Amino acid sequence: xxxLKSQHISHDMGLHTEQLAGRTQQTFFSPEEGENFTxxxxxxxxxxxxxxxxxxxxxxxxxxxxxxxxxxxxxGHIVVxxxxxxxxxxxxxLNRLKLEFEGSLGYFGCGLIDGPNVRIKGxxxxxxxxxxxxxxxxxxxxxxxxxxxxxxxxxxxxxxxxGSRTGxxxxxxxxxxxxxxxxxxxxxxxxxxxxILGDAGINLGDSMYDGIIYVGxxxxxxxxxxxxxxxxxxxxxxxxxxxxxYGLEAPDGADKLQKIVAGKxxxxxxxxxxxxxxxxx
Amino acid sequence: xxxxxxxxxxxxxxxxxxxxxxxxxxGQHIGYRYDVNLVPDEARLTPFLKTYLATMGWSDLNWLEDxxxxxxxxxxxxxxxxxxxxxxxPEDMTLPDNQQDRDMIARELLIKFQMSERHPMVxxxxxxxxx
Numbered sequence: 001x002x003x004l005k006s007q008h009i010s011h012d013m014g015l016h017t018e019q020l021a022g023r024t025q026q027t028f029f030s031p032e033e034g035e036n037f038t039x040x041x042x043x044x045x046x047x048x049x050x051x052x053x054x055x056x057x058x059x060x061x062x063x064x065x066x067x068x069x070x071x072x073x074x075x076g077h078i079v080v081x082x083x084x085x086x087x088x089x090x091x092x093x094l095n096r097l098k099l100e101f102e103g104s105l106g107y108f109g110c111g112l113i114d115g116p117n118v119r120i121k122g123x124x125x126x127x128x129x130x131x132x133x134x135x136x137x138x139x140x141x142x143x144x145x146x147x148x149x150x151x152x153x154x155x156x157x158x159x160x161x162x163g164s165r166t167g168x169x170x171x172x173x174x175x176x177x178x179x180x181x182x183x184x185x186x187x188x189x190x191x192x193x194x195x196i197l198g199d200a201g202i203n204l205g206d207s208m209y210d211g212i213i214y215v216g217x218x219x220x221x222x223x224x225x226x227x228x229x230x231x232x233x234x235x236x237x238x239x240x241x242x243x244x245x246y247g248l249e250a251p252d253g254a255d256k257l258q259k260i261v262a263g264k265x266x267x268x269x270x271x272x273x274x275x276x277x278x279x280x281x
Numbered sequence: 282x283x284x285x286x287x288x289x290x291x292x293x294x295x296x297x298x299x300x301x302x303x304x305x306x307x308g309q310h311i312g313y314r315y316d317v318n319l320v321p322d323e324a325r326l327t328p329f330l331k332t333y334l335a336t337m338g339w340s341d342l343n344w345l346e347d348x349x350x351x352x353x354x355x356x357x358x359x360x361x362x363x364x365x366x367x368x369x370x371p372e373d374m375t376l377p378d379n380q381q382d383r384d385m386i387a388r389e390l391l392i393k394f395q396m397s398e399r400h401p402m403v404x405x406x407x408x409x410x411x412x
Binding site for chain 1: 311312313317318320321322323329332333336337338339340341343344345346347359361362364366367368369370371390392393394395396397398399400402403404405406407408409410
């Protein structure tokens with residue numbers, strides 16, 4: 001095994017010589033930096049160049065490879081017909097792209113993406129857009145549990161209802177639910193924003209560290225350390241603009257949304273004795 | 282972030298931020314050193330950012346809504362999630378007097394860095410890409 005490791009290209013590139021000193025790495029912006037808008041390794045695509053294919057008889061890996069091949073050929077608009085709720089479709093796309101699925105996706109659809117604008121004309125299974133970094137994902141019908149798990153950036157929108165633990169471990173980005181959301185939504189949320197236009201299930205925002213949850217309907221109950229906050233004028237404008245971008249609006253106006261934030265009583269959790277934890281919680 | 286800290290845009294440039302008893306005990310700051318919940322004022326977009334958003338096909342700042350000007354070791358810096366580290370702002374750069382405009386500068390700097398050939402992800406991609 002040791003011999004195999006030493007033969008890896010990363011050793012030849014000198015990527016294993018750095019001595020980690022346990023401090024923040026010192027990297028500086030360069031004033032002479034060029035003005036590029038896409039990653040150096042990204043495909044050059046044209047939004048006006050379209051392609052479509054039928055995925056009915058294809059395996060998930062073949063579908064993802066076909067999408068990559070079309071991007072490599074410069075297609076900036078790709079339509080996948082008949083995805084038939086297959087799992088892990090549209091994952092790992094680190095490119096600007098307009099991607100449409102004409103049908104439903106299974107588990108882990110559009111995970112680990114960084115950049116594309118995706119529209120799903122159907123439903124999605126568990127963990128849609130988990131670990132999403134950037135871009136937009138719009139689901140026209142309902143979504144399963146852990147919608148947007150560990151999302152780090154971008155906009156994730158479900159026009160219908162979603163299951164439980166929506167935005168679990170959310171680290172950034174915006175999750176929008178046009179309908180209702182299930183129990184433990186926003187569980188362990190660390191930052192980012194969630195807008196729920198319908199009702200929210202029990203234990204909303206349980207153990208959230210930071211971030212904001214806006215709710216237009218009824219909240220069954222708040223979780224540990226989730227507390228009401230006061231919505232600002234800037235936030236009202238931002239929510240209104242964000243919802244309008246997806247053809248949505250708050251039921252009674254953005255200024256009437258309930259705002260939920262972290263009580264921040266758990267921030268010093270490791271400083272407390274077990275009996276003290278009970279008092280705090 | 283406390284109200285007193287959020288009112289002074291230079292707080293973390295002038296202070297260590299180690300204020301509470303717990304922070305003093307462990308010798309480091311707890312929590313974010315900027316208001317992570319500050320939503321952007323889109324009226325302050327720079328021309329560079331407008332071009333970037335148009336290139337990507339986005340109607341607003343998208344993932345950049347979570348990028349803010351932070352402070353590391355007494356210097357203004359921006360956190361780059363792709364390298365899990367802070368990138369320091371050039372010393373001769375004059376910062377605006379409000380957080381919203383500072384955040385826009387942070388977003389612009391981060392885009393230029395992430396999209397450049399000298400970003401560490403370029404080598405990692407060459408070494409470890411699978412497809």
